[in-house]
Amino acid sequence: MSKAKPSARKAINVGLLGIGTVGGGAFTVLSRNQEEIARRAGCAIAIKVVADQELDKARRLVGKRAAVTADAYEVIGNPDIDIVVELIGGTRVAKDLILKAIANGKHVVTANKALLAQHGNEIFAAAQKKDVMVAFEAAVGGGIPIIKSLREGLTANRIEWIAGIINGTSNFILSEMRENGASFEAALKEAQRRGYAEADPTFDVEGVDAAHKLTIMAAIGFGIPMQFKAAYTEGISKLTQEDIKYAEALGYRIKLLGITKRKAKGIELRVHPTLIPERRLIASVEGVMNAILVKGDAVGQTLYYGAGAGAEPTASAVVADLVDVARMLTADPGHRVPHLAFQPDQLSSVPILPMGEVETAYYLRMRVQDRPGVLADITRILADLQISIDAMVQKEPHEGEEQVDIVMLTHLAVEKNVNAAIAKIEKLPVVIGSVTRIRLEELS
Numbered sequence: 001m002s003k004a005k006p007s008a009r010k011a012i013n014v015g016l017l018g019i020g021t022v023g024g025g026a027f028t029v030l031s032r033n034q035e036e037i038a039r040r041a042g043c044a045i046a047i048k049v050v051a052d053q054e055l056d057k058a059r060r061l062v063g064k065r066a067a068v069t070a071d072a073y074e075v076i077g078n079p080d081i082d083i084v085v086e087l088i089g090g091t092r093v094a095k096d097l098i099l100k101a102i103a104n105g106k107h108v109v110t111a112n113k114a115l116l117a118q119h120g121n122e123i124f125a126a127a128q129k130k131d132v133m134v135a136f137e138a139a140v141g142g143g144i145p146i147i148k149s150l151r152e153g154l155t156a157n158r159i160e161w162i163a164g165i166i167n168g169t170s171n172f173i174l175s176e177m178r179e180n181g182a183s184f185e186a187a188l189k190e191a192q193r194r195g196y197a198e199a200d201p202t203f204d205v206e207g208v209d210a211a212h213k214l215t216i217m218a219a220i221g222f223g224i225p226m227q228f229k230a231a232y233t234e235g236i237s238k239l240t241q242e243d244i245k246y247a248e249a250l251g252y253r254i255k256l257l258g259i260t261k262r263k264a265k266g267i268e269l270r271v272h273p274t275l276i277p278e279r280r281l282i283a284s285v286e287g288v289m290n291a292i293l294v295k296g297d298a299v300g301q302t303l304y305y306g307a308g309a310g311a312e313p314t315a316s317a318v319v320a321d322l323v324d325v326a327r328m329l330t331a332d333p334g335h336r337v338p339h340l341a342f343q344p345d346q347l348s349s350v351p352i353l354p355m356g357e358v359e360t361a362y363y364l365r366m367r368v369q370d371r372p373g374v375l376a377d378i379t380r381i382l383a384d385l386q387i388s389i390d391a392m393v394q395k396e397p398h399e400g401e402e403q404v405d406i407v408m409l410t411h412l413a414v415e416k417n418v419n420a421a422i423a424k425i426e427k428l429p430v431v432i433g434s435v436t437r438i439r440l441e442e443l444s
Contacts, residue, residue: 009043012326015075015106016050016066017097018088019058022111022138023050025315026085027061030322037319041326047085051075076101083325085318086110095119102126102134107329109321111138111314117212117228120219124339131333135321140213141166141290143313144306145320150220150294151341157296159221161261163443166213168288168308169197169204170236170256175286178244178253184237196288206235207256207271214258218269221294222262222350223342227269230352234272243365243436246407247275250391252363252440253283259441266353275363275409275440282443293443356416361390361440364408364422369430370397375406378431381424382410385417403432409440 014030016023027047030037038044047065051072052058058068069075076084076097084101086094086108094115098108099122108127110116116123116139127134137147141164150159165171169191176187188205191197203209211231219226236256247254252275261268276283281303285291290308295301307313328336338344368374379389391409410418422435 011044011046012041012082012322012329013048013080014045014083014085014322015078015081016047016085016087017052017072017075018086019050019052019061020087021311022314022318023052023085023087024061025311026087026318027066029312029315029319031065033319037323041323043326045322045326049075049078049081072097073100076104076106081106082329083107083109083322085322086112087318089114091115091118095123098123098134099126102130102132105130105132107133107135107325109135109138109318109325111136111318113139113209113212113216117215117226120216120226120339124344127339128344133325133328133336134339135325136216137321138314138317140216141292141304141317142168142306142308142310143316144290144292144304144308145317146217146292146294146304147220148320148324149302149304150217151337154294154296154299154302155341157298159262160295160297161259162214162217162221162292162294163257163259163282163441164214164217164292165255165282165285165290166258166292166308167204167207167210167256168290169201170207170210171285171290172196172288173205174236174239174244174254174256177239177241178248179286181241183241184239205237207233207258210256210258210271214260214269214271217258217292218260218267220341221260222267223340223346223348224267224350225340225347227352230269232270232272232355232358236273239273239438240436242405243363243438246365246393246405247363247438248278250275250363250393250407250409251278252276253278254438255283255285257441263353263359265357266351268358269352270355270358273438275438276443280443356414356419358415359412360415361412361442362387362408362410362418363436363438363440364410365436366406366425367403367432368406368428369432370402370404371430374428374430377428378406378408378425381421382408385413385421387411387413387417387421 173187215228257274
């Protein structure tokens with residue numbers, strides 16, 4: 001059996017900005033699989049320069065295989081570098097570096113979801129003017145090839161909706177709460193102990209990280225500009241054991257979902273805790289794993305599952321982007337896959353729907369005085385606002401108690417009507433405290 005002939009194409013030189021967890025993983029994967037990657041790309045791809053402010057650490061990781069500098073601007077100004085890989089994170093410095101790299105005619109690979117969600121429109125416009133590529137598979141779902149699937153694999157479809165578990169930290173916390181009966185606080189501490197959650201976990205547990213990723217997927221799925229500021233974001237920090245147990249008793253699991261749907265009046269773009277039927281495959285995704293459901297008109301539902309973070313899973317996506325860029329370097333810019341899957345002059349101006357206009361089903365839990373007529377008062381308020389009940393559980397009070405929990409699942413209802421109903425229910429003298437509201441999606 002003859003050996004594959006080495007490629008005659010010029011080697012691709014890469015400048016790596018940041019050699020932390022993902023950067024180190026990318027360097028390792030590219031070095032380990034160098035021969036295989038060259039066979040796939042049609043040329044050698046090598047990291048020639050690494051920029052990191054921790055010089056000693058960078059030199060230990062890189063050895064003599066690449067030059068090391070503390071100055072990232074030195075890398076993007078280097079005429080020998082073809083592709084810049086940005087893995088430093090943040091938005092201010094990273095944005096400046098990427099825009100300067102583009103201005104210098106360099107292609108860019110990035111895993112920076114916050115940067116793209118907030119400034120992607122500007123970055124892609126700059127790249128288009130300079131005829132360079134910006135690849136960002138690692139920005140969503142770690143090693144799951146969801147960006148490529150949306151941009152290319154599902155390009156024949158009219159995407160109807162996308163729903164995903166796209167933050168591993170929150171999913172781990174919810175798994176701990178359900179499987180081990182932990183409180184939110186205890187589950188968060190365990191996530192921090194294992195290194196899954198940062199010292200300041202706000203972006204993860206309040207849904208901001210998921211909203212960044214959802215913004216990117218919505219733009220690609222529906223051909224709209226990035227609109228992170230229009231995304232509705234609600235986290236998991238207020239979830240309690242009672243709600244997780246009630247949901248399970250009713251045949252549901254609670255997951256932090258990013259959901260975007262195409263509707264007649266606009267696009268839904270929302271992140272929040274969600275009840276989903278336990279029979280759905282995505283309901284069984286536990287721990288730090290990610291999973292994304294995409295519904296297309298031709299293909300139906302497709303499910304993408306895998307590690308949403310970590311050195312080598314995310315590095316897998318970074319290196320895949322490098323190979324994609326290397327393959328397309330000699331292609332006419334007009335024949336490349338557009339950044340957001342649709343041609344730049346064909347992006348839609350369809351609006352993002354305000355959360356009050358969203359229609360979904362709801363889980364409502366309320367604590368009430370155990371008296372005759374209470375249920376009739378509550379159901380009358382719901383009926384007046386066109387909210388019908390699908391299922392209900394009323395717990396019997398313990399001996400000597402005069403208060404009881406009522407849990408209701410509604411049929412589809414408009415959010416603003418549910419908000420109005422909750423406000424009226426909370427004013428009833430027999431209702432104690434606030435009504436807990438969690439949205440419910442059948443995902444069918």
